[in-house]
Amino acid sequence: MAIWVGASVAGMHAGDYVGAIQASFAGDSTHSPTQTGPFGSYLVIAQIGALVYAGDFYVADTTGPNLSVAVDQRTPASDPQPIDFSTRPVWVRFEITGPGGLITAEARVTDDSDWSSTGRGHASVSLPALSDGAYMLRAQTEFTQFLVSEDTRVGLVSAPAKGAFIAGAGAIAADPSASTGDTRGYFSLEFTPGRSIDGSMTYSYRTRMDVGGGAMRDVDVLVNSVDVTTLNGGKSTPTAIGHFSVSVVDASTGVVYSNLGFGGGTFRLTAIDGGKQADLFGIAVYRPDGSLFHATGALDHSGDAQSGAIVSGNIVSKL
Numbered sequence: 001m002a003i004w005v006g007a008s009v010a011g012m013h014a015g016d017y018v019g020a021i022q023a024s025f026a027g028d029s030t031h032s033p034t035q036t037g038p039f040g041s042y043l044v045i046a047q048i049g050a051l052v053y054a055g056d057f058y059v060a061d062t063t064g065p066n067l068s069v070a071v072d073q074r075t076p077a078s079d080p081q082p083i084d085f086s087t088r089p090v091w092v093r094f095e096i097t098g099p100g101g102l103i104t105a106e107a108r109v110t111d112d113s114d115w116s117s118t119g120r121g122h123a124s125v126s127l128p129a130l131s132d133g134a135y136m137l138r139a140q141t142e143f144t145q146f147l148v149s150e151d152t153r154v155g156l157v158s159a160p161a162k163g164a165f166i167a168g169a170g171a172i173a174a175d176p177s178a179s180t181g182d183t184r185g186y187f188s189l190e191f192t193p194g195r196s197i198d199g200s201m202t203y204s205y206r207t208r209m210d211v212g213g214g215a216m217r218d219v220d221v222l223v224n225s226v227d228v229t230t231l232n233g234g235k236s237t238p239t240a241i242g243h244f245s246v247s248v249v250d251a252s253t254g255v256v257y258s259n260l261g262f263g264g265g266t267f268r269l270t271a272i273d274g275g276k277q278a279d280l281f282g283i284a285v286y287r288p289d290g291s292l293f294h295a296t297g298a299l300d301h302s303g304d305a306q307s308g309a310i311v312s313g314n315i316v317s318k319l
Helices: none
Strands: 015-018 042-045 050-053 058-060 066-072 091-098 101-108 121-126 133-142 152-159 166-172 185-192 198-210 216-232 239-250 262-272 280-286 292-295 308-317
Touching: 050 133, 050 152, 058 166, 058 308, 066 091, 066 133, 091 121, 091 198, 101 121, 152 198, 152 308, 166 280, 185 262, 198 239, 198 262, 216 262, 262 308
Parallel strands: 058 152, 133 198, 152 185
Antiparallel strands: 015 042, 050 066, 066 121, 091 101, 091 133, 133 152, 133 185, 152 166, 166 185, 166 308, 185 198, 198 216, 216 239, 239 262, 262 280, 280 292, 280 308
16 A cells, blocks of 8 residues: 655645546566556545525514525635536535424525626525524535535524514624634524513533643533523613523534533523614623623623624514
8 A cells, every 4th residue: 555645736726636646556676567547536625615694593483494504715715716516516504403402404505696706605495483482503514525614603583473572693793702713602582571481592602622631622602591580671671580501512523511511500681672773782691609600791780791782683672
């Protein structure tokens, strides 16, 4: 067996090359040299791209969400010659977690109408209506050798079609603890007032941390509500209080680091429907002993985090 380590593909564009690898035996003291062909060799040079969510953040519970990502081949690391998605298949997997467990769907990337000048494509799929509640959506490429991309994550909410409620999903621009290339904090919430408060909340951010034994990994910190005990403030500054559990998930492998998760904490969340102004969001989460675990902004005298403008999605209040 002969192995060539560090072979360069410099000057070759992203794509697939049939018969690109050939080899010959140079001969030795007992064997004559041979001339060989490509042996059916197949070389793939992957394109580097980016996924950008372009689907629904907020839907009524009578309407199913449309999930969609735009595929960008013009990142600083991309090959300047884009791959054609019509001839080189790239698939996107959508994973939604929330009430009722995990929902998955796949869609193939298709060329946009202006692909020849932009190299852009998109993958879209429509789902049936979802139960009321807060969801977290993750989209990533799969079943492909042709495109390498990080995943994209957003909040998604299914809200009541009528009655009193506050619901929203989206992202804040910068979570204070996010320490990777993705600095956003992602949220989803749906609360319905009443004798007992219905609803759910989820919040996540990506950071780099020691997961044990000095191993540093990029992880998603996921905060999911267990219950909602208080809903105050009316339409102007609604604040929800409840309990949560936190899990820490490897951003690349999906492994859950159970040694880093815990339950029994308390969250204090503020979500403001800004109308014609920016919608605002803030959250502070406390460990069972009352110490602060995480906050998206400075704390006020009540222990609530200062709210900041969201940069994607929206919040709707019918309180």
